[in-house]
Amino acid sequence: GENVEQHPSTLSVQEGDSAVIKCTYSDSASNYFPWYKQELGKRPQLIIDIRSNVGEKKDQRIAVTLNKTAKHFSLHITETQPEDSAVYFCAASSDQKLVFGQGTRLTINP
Amino acid sequence: DAGITQSPRHKVTETGTPVTLRCHQTENHRYMYWYRQDPGHGLRLIHYSYGVKDTDKGEVSDGYSVSRSKTEDFLLTLESATSSQTSVYFCAISESGMQTQYFGPGTRLLVL
Numbered sequence: 623g624e625n626v627e628q629h630p631s632t633l634s635v636q637e638g639d640s641a642v643i644k645c646t647y648s649d650s651a652s653n654y655f656p657w658y659k660q661e662l663g664k665r666p667q668l669i670i671d672i673r674s675n676v677g678e679k680k681d682q683r684i685a686v687t688l689n690k691t692a693k694h695f696s697l698h699i700t701e702t703q704p705e706d707s708a709v710y711f712c713a714a715s716s717d718q719k720l721v722f723g724q725g726t727r728l729t730i731n732p
Numbered sequence: 733d734a735g736i737t738q739s740p741r742h743k744v745t746e747t748g749t750p751v752t753l754r755c756h757q758t759e760n761h762r763y764m765y766w767y768r769q770d771p772g773h774g775l776r777l778i779h780y781s782y783g784v785k786d787t788d789k790g791e792v793s794d795g796y797s798v799s800r801s802k803t804e805d806f807l808l809t810l811e812s813a814t815s816s817q818t819s820v821y822f823c824a825i826s827e828s829g830m831q832t833q834y835f836g837p838g839t840r841l842l843v844l
Contacts, residue, residue, distance in 0.1 A: 623791070628774075653830065654830050654831075656832060656833075658835075664837075665822065665835040665836060665837050665838055666775065666822070666835050667835070668832055668833075668834070671832060711774055711775065715829070715830050717829075718763070718780070718782060718829025718830070719765075719777055719780060719790065719829065720765075720777070720833055721777075721791075722774040722775040722776070723774055724772060724773065724774045725774045
C-alpha cells in the first residue's frame with residue numbers, strides 16, 4: 623500500500639521568511655495530493671491540492687510542487703505570518719483512500 | 733465548514749465497555765471515513781464507506797467496526813474499549829474516493 627513520509631517534523635522560521643515542507647510517496651499510481659492545515663484543537667482543513675497532471679499550483683502565498691518521477695511533492699509558504707503557525711499534513715490518494723504524512727509543526731517567530 | 737457533525741464531542745469511558753461514535757453529514761457525499769489522530773502518527777484510517785452498507789477496512793481497523801445504514805450517518809463502534817484506543821477521532825466525507833476530504837470537528841475519547 624501507499625506510504626507517505628513527511629519532513630521536517632518541526633520547523634521554526636522568522637516572520638516574513640519562507641517555509642518549505644516536503645513529502646515523498648511510494649505508490650506511483652497515486653494521483654491526488656492535498657495539503658491540510660490543523661490549528662490547535664481544530665479539525666484539519668484543506669489549504670491547497672494538486673493532481674498528477676500538474677507540476678505546480680499556486681494560491682496567493684502558498685504553492686505546491688509535484689515531481690512524479692521522483693515521487694515527491696512540497697508545500698511552499700512565502701512571507702510567513704503568525705497565523706501560519708499550525709501543524710501541516712500532506713497526503714497522497716491511493717485506491718479511494720488518503721494516506722497522510724506524520725505532520726509538520728510550523729512555528730512562526732515574530 | 734462542510735455540513736459534518738460528530739457526536740459525542742468528548743467521552744470518557746472505562747476499559748471493556750462498548751462505545752459508539754456517530755458522524756452525520758448533510759452534504760449527500762458518497763464517501764465517509766473514520767480516522768484516529770495520535771501524536772507522532774498523523775491521521776490514520778480506521779474504516780471507510782463508499783456507499784450505504786458498503787464499507788472497507790483501513791490501516792488500523794483491529795478493535796473497530798462500522799455501519800452505514802443511511803447516506804448521512806456513519807457509525808464507529810469500539811466493541812470493548814481499551815486504553816490504546818484513547819485518541820481523537822475524526823470523521824471525513826468526500827464526493828468520490830479521489831476528491832477532497834472534509835473533516836468533522838472530532839471526538840476526544842479517553843478510555844480509563
